[in-house]
Amino acid sequence: MTWADTLLLLPELIAATGASILLIVPVLGGRARGHMAKWAMLALMAVTALAVIGSTYAVAGVQQTPTFRAMFAVDAFSVFFKLLFVVVIALVTLLSEDFLSEERYSTWEYYSLLAFALCGMMFMASGVSLITIYIGLELLALSSYILAGYYKNHEESTEAAMKYFILGTVSSAILLYGISLIYGVCGSMRLSTIAAALSTMLSNDALMFGIMLLAAGLCFKIAAVPFHVWTPDVYVGAPTPISAFLSTGSKAAAFAVFARVFYVAFPAFHLDWSNVLAAIAALSMIVGNLAAITQTNVKRMLAYSSISHAGYSLLGIIAMNEMGLRGILIYTMVYVFANLGIWATILMLRRHAYAGESVEDFRGLHKRAPFAAFSMVVFLLSLGGIPPTAGFIGKYFLFAAAVQAGFGWLAIVAVVMSAVSMFYYLRLVVAMYLEEGSGAETIYSPSLRFVTALSLTVTLVVGFIPELPIRQVIESSSHLVGRVVQR
Amino acid sequence: MDALTASIPLLVFVVVGTIAVASSILVVAMRNPVNSALFLLLTFLCVAVLFVMEGAEFVGAVQVLVYAGGIMVLFLFVVMLINVRALPDDRILSPYWTGGAVVGAAVFVLLVALVRPGVYHEQNDNPLALRSTTVNARHRVVQPDGTTVRKRYTRQQVVGNSEAIGMALYRDYLVPFEVASLFLLVAMVGAILIGKRELGIDDEDVDPQYIVDRVAEEKEMKEAMSA
């Protein structure tokens, strides 16, 4: 490797160095200036984003060339996800402002952990070797466990962190075991080498078992159904901004890994694993949506809804075609922004620490905060996949991909379940617009307003002028799809 | 004699392996956590011996140094500090142990059935595999016109076990290795964040009261002396 290779690592290096600096500031006497932490963090995100964009120019000629002995690659796919992650972390930073100032928890460490999580996510997106991916995933997971338990004195938060930690560790172990089996059979952890090894063998039970364990570990991270039980408790117990992060950034990163690993390494065994994943996807959609109907707690409802969305996104992996991969990218983006907008609205409804918990809190919101109520409707419609919003574009890609790949039944399940999901999404709309009530008080800080506005813009822009994002997504995913077609 | 010499490694493997497995079972079977910790120590030592027998003496030594010398000491430290006593007889198994046992047995059977000899990628029989590494070297090539050029080439070179591991860690797996250091940093930060009591902005930590008193006393003494 050379110095030029190190330049490709620049975004990660900046994120890691910045996180370490944030960690040191309180020691150097910055603890009293906690309000500065937000700006430092946003500046760090801006620099990281610039570095990510800069790295695309550095690799324009050598696109998708893996560096560092094929451990790490800067390609259009990773750049797409990295930018998404940076934006998500920046928005979560904005969401966290009120929470941190009200709860008087140490801010610098909080942001530092977020930055470390970002670093892990970027390694997940860029990893072209299972070991890099695994260690990046662990970095993200460990930061998330700590952040989930950041309400140290609240029982729910501690319980959430504990559940998340124990189940997360077990799932990581399963993932690692899968990786070790794959390594044993293929003799390498590089995705391209694995793909080459797979294409020469007819079938291999140990390898299949390894792939299944790997998929199980990843399904835990995206909260697909048999591995979803942690989701509602953690989303309710964790500090609300962290729930927002877990349901968006963390999941997006896991999907980046899911897509890259399965599209690059395992296409040769597609017939074998696609049916298992199809079952998981169907279960996720059914269980997630049906369970969400009965919830009165909005956070819990969002948790189940995020389980169902994991099911939709899985369609893109099962389909294993161009459209599917594009669908994953675009749907992840759409889902992330719609969800962040909803979490911002929940954070706005303040009633001590437990704001925006129940549907009642939303009653008559359109009178108190008309902009928030309107944008909330747009986000909910987007999650439901109703046409003028971005969600429709994403779901269109995913469902079409499933039909193309011969998984028509799965697409039918998905459509039916999308209809079911509208039931509980609309319940919030009804509460906001048709019911009267004082509900919780609203504190609509500029930060929250900004997050809502940005998410709203993205959701509407993608919905009304989809050409631009679609072109971007095609560009970002073409080199991975190219390999699929070569098969 | 040759047969005897040849069978010594097998004999050592059987003995050490048996001790390792038995003591690892005892780790979970012991009621007294201190005993569990000590059996875990024994397991680590046996595993280190197995590493050495496989020709990976560096890993073996590090296994003892890190696990036996560092981690287990901390384990024991914590166990003794919080003064855990032996578990009462009736609390040895959780009510869900049957489920766990079934799953464990199922996974075991599955693995025995799946991971057969020959499944794994090219069994590496080369005894020097653990001690060799690829080296990027340069050598001078004299051109026809008399000038010399340095050309890079790659070759397999036999080095020590530690060198091979160093090459793997700091060259082949450099990126994951460095990310692992970030991972450990986050683990440390998390442990401190969760473990420490909340410090308010104003009440910075200071010396214990008796020190403060003593310093004040000495100051008074000095002043009295000088006056």
Next chain:
Amino acid sequence: MIPEPLMRYLVWPTVKFLVAFVIVQVVVAAMTYIERRVLAFMQARLGPNRVGPWGLFQAIADPVKLMLKEDIVPANAEKVGYFLGPMLPLIPAFVVFCLIPFGPPPTFVVTHVNVGLLLILALTSTGVYGIILGGWASNNKFSLMGGLRSAAQMVSYEVPFGLSIVGVLMLTGSFDLVRIVRYQESHAWNVLPQLVGCFIFLVAMTAENNRAPFDLPEAESELVAGFHTEYSGMKFAFYFLAEYAAMLVNSCLMVSLFFGGWSLGGVIMGRQVGLTTVNLQHLGLLGGVIGATIFLVKVMLFMVAYIWFRGTFPRFRFDQFMDLGLKWMIPLSLVNIVVTGILILAGAGTRYPAMGEVVLTLFGIVVIAAVILFLMKGPKPKARPAGVAHARRVSEV
């Protein structure tokens, strides 16, 4: 006739080990006498002078007394742990002597392991178990506190102990003590380029051995006698033996790593000058004995240094001691590694590869001078920053 492989793999190593074992026993016995005499000298006393000429037989009388003493087991002690406690530290302390080359190879090297140094570190690090176990099994709160302190101390100082050696490893490029010694013949004693490493090693080895001024696990003013409060007779003697054996091991490491091992001379302009390994090997067994004697003399100097420390420095408070290890020794050793690495790289590229080592020596002198100046300035009383809370809480338990 004994077959050749058996001779090579079993008989000779056993004989060598037994010789080493006996030497260790003799040295330990002698040390008890020397320690008391030297301490007495430093404190303007006489020390033991009744048993035999100059009190020399005190070294024999003490073990005999300990062997004849009643072996007391406290009623509520954890029996197995109480018995194992004194035995465990003896095993690594003696096994390690198989790995230390006392003289020029082949005669005075018991076993030749590729990663010898690492294995020595690994084995010595397990010596703490006996102390922890004994302290816990005694069922006495002072013993327990001693054991806990010992564990905290070992874990904290294990790190600078290991890191201080890394500089030497980088210079010599080997874990093999024989090669490290021979490297020093052809260059210079490592103490010069690795002055900082040597300093850290000196502090860390004192701490690892629970010796004054770092003998907090047995601080009599706080913990009666620490982890061995409840031990008497031969069990106490075992602890004693293990401590001195461990001191001996660390002194041997010090001499091998930093002070040229068994050699007294060097390779100057390609010629063997003085008592180098090659010259000693020419003399055969006699050369071996000479080398081993040189080694032993150097080692004894460091053993006396231990006593000197004990006679000179007051004991640390526990949190100060932890601060020293975690906040000063570890960062300093890391700096040492980085500087060493940079200078080795810088020197390797030039026509004067020794340049790096010369600059390293200067660096070491500057750092040590800075430390001495800092210490001479004396402490200034101030409120300590946050983060020390943990260490102090341990000391207050």
